[in-house]
Amino acid sequence: MLIIAGSLQVEPDARDSYLAGCAQVIAQARATPGCLDFLLAADPLEPGRIHVYERWESPEQLEAFRDSGPSEEQTVAILDAGVNRYLISGVEAP
Numbered sequence: 001m002l003i004i005a006g007s008l009q010v011e012p013d014a015r016d017s018y019l020a021g022c023a024q025v026i027a028q029a030r031a032t033p034g035c036l037d038f039l040l041a042a043d044p045l046e047p048g049r050i051h052v053y054e055r056w057e058s059p060e061q062l063e064a065f066r067d068s069g070p071s072e073e074q075t076v077a078i079l080d081a082g083v084n085r086y087l088i089s090g091v092e093a094p
Contacts, residue, residue, distance in 0.1 A: 001036070001091070002062065004054035006083030008040075012047035018077050019050065025074075029054070034061025052083050 010018050022040050029038035036055040043049035056062040 001088040002056050002059060003086040003088060004052060004056070004062070004083060005086065006052050006081065007043070008050040008052060008078050008083070009048050009080040010050060010077050011079065014077060015042060015048055015050060018074065021071075021074060029065055032061070032065045034058055035065065048079070 019040060019042060026038055026040060029035050034057040036057060037053065038055075039051070039053045041051045041053075043051060054062070056065075
């Protein structure tokens with residue numbers, strides 16, 4: 001299993017429209033084989049920050065989805081990104 005997590009920065013005034021434009025991508029990801037969870041969400045304290053959280057069964061399934069990638073318009077709107085890939089060897093209840 002792997003997790004993709006971090007955040008994106010967009011113009012604060014553009015965050016809501018950016019997220020609205022991602023709804024189709026989120027739905028597409030969640031329908032993709034191997035996707036266990038996929039979320040882009042507004043930060044409640046920082047107006048231009050968007051949290052990224054994805055959970056995938058395998059790197060191959062993630063890569064198959066990534067070929068579709070964000071639109072050019074979405075890519076241009078990202079001012080900064082800090083997103084990492086975490087390989088998970090085990091899962092336990094908290």
